[in-house]
Amino acid sequence: MSALSERLEAIAQSVGCESTKRVWWSGAIRGQWRGFNVEWRHMARYKSTPERLQLMITVEAPGRIIIKRRAGIFSKPITWFGPALVEPASFAQREEYWIRADPSMPLDALFSRKEIVAAIDENLIAGFDLVALEPRRLRILRALDDTVVKKKFNRPFFQWGKDLDFIERVAREEWRLAIGIIEALGLRPLR
Secondary structure, three states, rough: HHHHHHHHHHHHHHHHHEEEEOOOOOOEEEEEOOOOEEEEEEEEOOOOOOOOEEEEEEEEEEOEEEEEOOHHHHOOOOOOOOOEEEEOOOOOHHHHEEEEOOOOOOOHHOOOOOHHHHHHHOOOOOOOOEEEEEEOOEEEEEEEHHHHHHHOOOOOOOOOOOOOOHHHHHHHHHHHHHHHHHHHHOOOOOO
16 A cells, blocks of 8 residues: 555655645545645445545535536436536537536536546546536546446456556546646635
């Protein structure tokens, strides 16, 4: 676990995070980037849940957006609570994703940028993958060893140990998406 923590800390420092430190009980790496609190957390496989990598950035957001890839007939999110399902007109690939958003969110500002659409497509691969912008945080969650991910990246079905190079690649892809969302929506650090 220490090699993984050292790699995540090196990634955080390479993207400009300052005062990075390891949280001893979870192995998460925390730091600050331009006033935003940033945390990368590796989550091990558990029962039917795949190994995951999560990036969380504390932000002050005007509303909520949740984006997930459509993974089949039964992947439609239950919308009894939270934001309603929407289909933004400016997002050409809207049939491939479930998008939930508050009415106050400027979705056109987000989905009209080509780099964000490409980063969403790059980050949301498996059914477990998620982009969630909440009033106090931006969270990007990626599955690392789901079957769909293994097929896309031509990874072995079974592997001993952690593939640190692959985890670094995923972390950098998450970072590009997070920065794109922060810049497109003009998000500010949480005070």
